[in-house]
Each structure stands twice: as structure tokens, then as C-alpha cells.
Amino acid sequence: xxxxxxxxxxxxxxxxxxxxxxxxxxxxxxxxxxxxxxxxxxxxxxxxxxxxxxxxxxxxxxxxxxxxxxxxxxxxxxxxxxxxxxxxxxxxxxxxxxxxxxxxxxxxxxxxxxxxxxxxxxxxxxxxxxxxxxxxxxxxxxxxxxxxxxxxxxxxxxxxxxxxxxxxxxxxxxxxxxxxxxxxxxxxxxxxxxxxxxxxxxxxx
Numbered sequence: 001x002x003x004x005x006x007x008x009x010x011x012x013x014x015x016x017x018x019x020x021x022x023x024x025x026x027x028x029x030x031x032x033x034x035x036x037x038x039x040x041x042x043x044x045x046x047x048x049x050x051x052x053x054x055x056x057x058x059x060x061x062x063x064x065x066x067x068x069x070x071x072x073x074x075x076x077x078x079x080x081x082x083x084x085x086x087x088x089x090x091x092x093x094x095x096x097x098x099x100x101x102x103x104x105x106x107x108x109x110x111x112x113x114x115x116x117x118x119x120x121x122x123x124x125x126x127x128x129x130x131x132x133x134x135x136x137x138x139x140x141x142x143x144x145x146x147x148x149x150x151x152x153x154x155x156x157x158x159x160x161x162x163x164x165x166x167x168x169x170x171x172x173x174x175x176x177x178x179x180x181x182x183x184x185x186x187x188x189x190x191x192x193x194x195x196x197x198x199x200x201x202x203x204x205x
Contacts, residue, residue, distance in 0.1 A: 033058035036073070036178045040185055044069045064189050067196070068098040070167075071185075075178045079153050090153065091178055095185065096169035097192050100161065101205035104128045107157035108141050110150050125157070134202035143191050144170070161199055168196050 037048050037060050046062030046069070060071045074092040106126035113120050122141040126132045144159050151173040161168045170188055174180060180188065 033073070033178075039182050040071075040179060043182055043185060043189075044071075065193065067189075067193060069095070069189065070098050071095040071179075073174075073178050088153075090151070091174045091176070092171070093174040093179060094169055094171040095188050095192070096167045097189075097196055099166050100168045100196050100199065101166060102161055102163045102199050102203040103205055104131045104203055105163050106131055106135055106161050106199075106203070108135075108144060108159040109157045112152070131203060135198070138198045138202060140195060140198050143195055147172070147188070147191070159195065161195075161203070163205075168192055168199065 033050070034048050037046075037058065040046070040060060041048065041062070044060065044062030044064050046060045049059040049061060051057050051059075056077075057072055057074045060069075062069050072094045076089040077092040079088040079090050104126055106124060106128075108122060109125050110122055111119055122145065124132050124135040124141060126135070140159075147158075147170075150158050154173050156171050158172055159168075159170055170192055179185075
């Protein structure tokens, strides 16, 4: 055989080894995800949905008190840049109520002073001024105060409603754990239900 044929055979074997190794790594990661979700599955009569890609994220879908629920975890997410694989990491967690109707997007964010300028604290943010006023008057920010301030590096709104996705989500850095405790997850779901009730009252579709 020519060197070209040997080279082609070698390349095929190499690619096959890479594929098999990737497959087993994918299966291993998803098995770890399912194990982590274990204590929470029954809370929402849920089902674990595997990541069809590189095994970076896992989802839990189900229901709670008549509300559709979806949660996701992304362990080891890049803290500052999605392209910086060598930088610091954190364990991202999100829990959301699905199929929540509403007319306007809104969020509750936490501001911090920068070099002594500005204010520190929770506030409502929306492109619709009337929406901001209504949610502020409803004191929706008080719902997430018990969960503490977001980590300094966390740039996502802790509480956010997206009308296109019809999702009301609570997202945060879960510290050293992949998922919250069952007690904490129930508290988050109860908070989201109260937020959804406020949204229904002041932000009808």
C-alpha cells in the first residue's frame, strides 16, 4: 500500500478513537447531571433532559402547583468571557416558570456603586416606564431580597421576565454546588409563583 493509503487508514482510526472518547465523555457528564438532579426530580414530577451537544448544560422540566417548570444547570461556566476557557468558573443555575403571559419585558437587578458613584440596591428595570412604576409599587424586589445579593461577577438579572420566551426566571451563581437543596428550590418556586401573580396583575398580555 502507498503512504497515502496508510495515512488515510490512520486518520480514520484516529477520528474513530476521538469520536468514541467524546461519546463516553458525553455519557459520563450526563450521568453526573442526572445524579445531581436526583433529589429535585420528584419536587416537580420532572424529567431530566440531556445536553445534545458537549454536555455543558442539563435541564429539568416538570410542573409545580399547576405551573410548568424548567430548570437548568451549567457547572463550570466561564465567569467573565465565554471564550476564556482558562479563566475562573462558577456554577450557573436557573429556575423558571414557563408559559407565563405578559405584554412587556422586565427584570429586577442589583446596582452597585462604581468608584463611589451611583446607588447600591435592588431596582426594577423595563423599557416601559409604566411597567417599572407598577412593579416598583408592587414591591416585587422584596421577593428576592431573602435570597441575597448576586455575586459581584454575575451580570444577569437575578429575576427576569421575557415575553417572547414567556419565561419568568430566577438565575444565580450557586456557589460550590451544581444544584440547590430541595428546600431552597421550593422557596425559589414559591417566590416565582408570587412574582407571576404580580406579573399577571400589572402586566396582562
